[in-house]
Ligand code: IPM
């Protein structure tokens with residue numbers, strides 16, 4: 001008997017609905033071939049939810065997410081939500097006790113890419129750091145943000161990074177590439193916060209003597225990623241640095257149209273494309289659904305459905321390489337629905 005899963009879906013705002021609908025159709029097509037089946041539990045969150053209910057993350061949404069086998073998220077327009085409207089993305093990340101956002105980047109045949117060699121994964125802490133949302137005005141003309149770094153969250157994130165490195169080792173060794181974790185910091189300036197972060201990274205590195213470990217200043221790391229992207233394997237970073245470096249990695253590989261991510265915790269996990277709500281094309285049915293479909297493949301992998309995950313990934317990459325049914329960002333003129341149909345047909 002194939003497995004059946006309960007997935008909580010938060011379409012969110014902008015193109016979030018369109019792209020999550022595409023990913024759902026792809027996953028629903030798996031059961032016809034004897035693969036897993038899914039029950040979808042749609043839940044509100046985001047700016048639209050704030051406008052309707054004056055809060056952007058209803059308690060019931062988080063309850064449903066916690067009760068589900070996994071969570072698939074579209075995109076949320078957090079910029080439009082005033083401070084009193086809550087922080088839906090942060091709320092989900094904290095509420096599901098996410099240890100890290102795992103964001104892989106590699107070049108894909110058929111997509112113009114500044115780097116053919118890039119094959120890395122950014123493991124980014126997502127609950128604290130510079131994005132802890134502890135801000136206050138210091139008088140009328142100065143504002144202050146607190147950069148919070150805790151040992152617990154740093155250890156949790158570092159463990160996920162080393163687990164990623166271990167999981168990637170065999171495939172990389174087959175290509176003659178090293179297994180390496182690069183912890184990113186600015187400890188010369190942020191002596192206490194990054195000092196503590198690096199202490200935690202070092203402690204986890206000591207548990208993994210078989211994995212190469214190095215540290216890099218964030219600015220030097222950004223430059224080196226552009227100059228020699230192929231040398232990076234796992235990049236381990238605090239929240240804001242990881243936000244920026246994961247977009248650099250995505251830009252060097254495929255752009256955000258294909259960038260997928262998994263937010264992993266010890267009890268729960270949720271999955272979201274790296275891109276945002278794309279308000280300029282929202283509602284037109286032309287958004288590239290690939291990032292969300294590949295995100296859904298990461299969700300399958302997490303659920304233990306490796307075969308199904310591989311089928312979905314191969315189908316997406318096959319459609320892109322064939323080049324006949326592509327959305328506008330990939331140089332084609334297909335709708336999101338047509339590209340999704342092509343992926344399903346390729347499976
Ligand atoms: C991301 C996004 C979010 C983040 C924003 C929308 C708050 O940029 O997931 O990378 O930085 O956490």
Ligand code: MN
Pocket residue numbers: 243244247
């Ligand atoms: Mn980002």
